[in-house]
Amino acid sequence: MHELGIVFEVIKVVDGFVKENKLTKVDKIVLEIGELSQAIPRFIEECYPAAVDETDYKETKLEIISLPANGECNICQEVYNIISNRKVCPKCDGQDFKLISGQEFNIKEIVAY
Amino acid sequence: MGEFKVFTIKKNINEDNKKVADETREYLKSHNTYLINVMSSPGSGKTSTLVATIEALKNEMNIGVIEADVDSDVDAEAVENAGARAVQMHTGGLCHLDATMTRAGIDQLEVEDLDLVFLENIGNLICPVGYDTGAMKNIAVLSVPEGDDKPLKYPKIFGKVDVLIVSKIDVMEHFDFEMERLKERVLKLNKDIKIIPISSKTGEGVEAWLNWIKEQVKGRS
16 A cells, blocks of 8 residues: 555654654644645545554554645636646636645644653 | 644655655765666566566676565566566555665665666556656656557656657557557657657567667766
């Protein structure tokens, strides 16, 4: 499964941050996942418990913020979701857009002490 | 017990992968080894293409292959018989290789005396594209039976690779496959791509592909 590898990568980065900042406990990890990224939030959530099992992050919660696949129309500057509008601008019917969000996969923050 | 605080990390997970990939490229350059990442769907002829390539070039250069599969060693055996040094990586169900896994394969292969290494990625047109492996060049293999409409369905891979090998052209007459239609679709996604139609069976087009490799390996240092 694709997402499991991604979750391991997340844990690796968080673990690095925790050690660097000498933290003792992580309560929550907050991810930002774009609609066009290679990860599906539901699958990330499903494989997360398996990935953290028997690690220091067993009790750590996971929160996912979904970021929309938004494009800005190059003709009329309307900002619209390119998935639900099938890439066509709902205002002017143009198909020439600049992608402004949706490809992210970020670890936004962690809640820890 | 301490008080919980929010720590902003704001880190793109792919950046970490990119860092490992850049380190791999530096390491390979220091050993004068050229890495090519080969991607395609299962059954497109990646292994047959590599076998033909190794047989043709083994007297000119030392070649290694990192085989990545979910299971089995059949591909590693095939390329070893052709004259390359091979390691087989088992991804255990994972659908792509990232930079860390690739690095493990490189270390296992021991590339110091190798001029050229192929990374035969997992057969999959979607996931491998999103990961920088540390290769100098990325190529895709598309076989004639898969159809000339693949670039429409999987635009990302065709938009990214440096070379597209169109394999199994010896069977073209049996399929509704038009080379010009394919080229048009691919070039629309990627105007810098080099398209090389080949048949590992008849040898047609293989020369052009070998020349491309020789150019890369020659220009590596």
